[in-house]
Amino acid sequence: GAVVSQHPSWVICKSGTSVKIECRSLDFQATTMFWYRQFPKQSLMLMATSNEGSKATYEQGVEKDKFLINHASLTLSTLTVTSAHPEDSSFYICSATGGPGNTIYFGEGSWLTVV
């Protein structure tokens, strides 16, 4: 079946630096990708919707200049957390659609720890 891959699975970075997370659809063309954030013991919250070749649409309260999303191809979307701070530490999960039946497939998630 369709697979969505995220990389890295976990990353530790210093406060003030930027970190990039990749989301790839491995066997289908993802016309739309979604980025979610999940704090410990909380549910997933949608951050932004990314369509190939266009600017991402951010949910209310999500800083577009801090969370840069690029969806330059039909198989890759990236989330860059700029000037990361400890409060950005979270589990980031992407999902992608565009495969058979327009099913939504989720990546395995990426743990970000900012120290």
Next chain:
Amino acid sequence: KQEVTQIPAALSVPEGENLVLNCSFTDSAIYNLQWFRQDPGKGLTSLLLIQSSQREQTSGRLNASLDKSSGRSTLYIAASQPGDSATYLCALMGMNTGFQKLVFGTGTRLLVSP
């Protein structure tokens, strides 16, 4: 604004018990509702997807029902096993929340003890 609530927040049962997880939502204008399983520190595994026109879906020991009029869905797990221990999330795609956007519930953490 669509709000999705899951009760209970946590549940601990002995192996072999049948159990029911609840999901309620405030806006009944939905395309579908989906139940996911999430193991600690991992991504999501889709369990069952119920379209708006359907009332239930079954897969193995799992049965999910949907009652749009009352804004409720239940996930029934028969003969629970320790391997069922995980967090269960319901998520719905609403007509008023944007196509293909999923709104997640608060989750139920299930522990099945041997």
